[in-house]
Amino acid sequence: MKLAIIPGDGIGKEVTAEALKVLTRVGEVFGRTFEFEHLPWGADYFLETGVTMPPSGYAMLRDDFDAIFIGALGDPRVPDNRHAREILLGTRFELDLYVNYRPVKLLDERLCPLKNRAPKDVNFVVFRENTEGLYVSVGGRFKAGTEDEVAIQEELNTWKGVNRIVRYAFDFAACRGLTKVCMADKSNAMQQGHALWQRVFKDVAAQYPTIQPTHYYIDALAMYMVLDPAQFEVIVTNNLFGDIVTDLGATFQGGLGMAASGNIHPGKTSMFEPVHGSAPKFAGKNIANPIGAISSAALMLETIGLTREAAAIDAAVLKAVRDNQVTSDIGGKLGTREAGDSIANSIREP
Helix, strand or coil, rough: EEEEECCCCCCCHHHHHHHHHHHHHHHHHHCCCCCEEECCCHHHHHHHHEEEECCCCCHHHHCCCCEEEEEECCCCCCCCCHEEEEEEEEHHHCCCCCCCEEECCCCCCHHCCCCCCCCCEEEEEEEEECCCEEEEEEEEEEEECCCEEEEEEEECHHHHHHHHHHHHHHHHHCCCCCCEEEEEEEEEECHHHHHHHHHHHHHHHHHCCCCEEEEEHHHHHHHHHHCHHHCCCCEEEEEEHHHHHHHHHHHCCCHHCCCCCEEEEECCCCCEHHHHHHHHCCCCCCCCCCCCHHHHHHHHHHHHHHHHHHHHHHHHHHHHHCCCCHHHHHCCCHHHHHHHHHHHHHCCCC
16 A cells, blocks of 8 residues: 655654554554655755645646645745645645545543543534635735735635535435534525535435434534534534634644544545644654544545554554553653554554
8 A cells, every 4th residue: 555645844744753653563463565655845845946846746646646644734934834735735626635524532531621521522523625615715915015905815615515525424424323414604694605505405414314414603513512512423514614613623632633634535545634733843852742643544544444454543542542651732741752652552453
């Protein structure tokens, strides 16, 4: 199995190394061969060459690999983060990775900032539309840097884009025996684009009679997530709102360092990454939490059909958290490398 590895910037490089350590151990235990091809794209490469990625980069990622694993991108030496935008958002758009899949799962009660919440209360997934919305950069700036500056950023929604992410959310629920799908929008204020979300959600929901559809405005969803996260099983929303509420959900898990994600086009080469940023000020200090990256590797294996291998990683992560063999941000005393060692050493064949 051939995997493209883009380590990223800052702590991205460190946590990616731990995810690959765990994948290597999985290969040893399960008799799998993972071929890692490291691609140098990131801030260092951009500053050295002036190129974010070669012209054939997107096609190579799509055609030459079974999956893509990417670390966090972002570096203060590139003030506009052009390289990060072209590598990450560019890959999402060019490979049409329309499903952003972010599980929100609490592993231990001590990690949750909400009072009296146990793992059974925080266990849902968020599907974020990943190729449309406000992230398509439709708009522009006029008279930039003056008192007359005008900035326009338009949101793009299509029936195709909305239909396929909403349908994916219902299919996911149906395949796993789940009974609730919630859609969030802001159609009371953004009446044109989000009326489309309303219509599509109602049409698709009618085709899944065993699943209860619920709608909240995005501000209400944020409130109800805090008040009662146990009510949610599957949430589906647009690009911007999904980005925001999954960071909120990550705090329920113990912080961004715990959160995993996948950028998926079903049946095609997809990309997996931890949710957190590159945190340049922490780079090189061996303190970054590798669990988000390691759990993203588990999502990658799950998505390409290696479910037993993915379950082994999840079990090892759970053991590390319960044994407190983790980094200081979640109450442990280990460094990044040592936490990765602990999880890799716990990989067992179920």
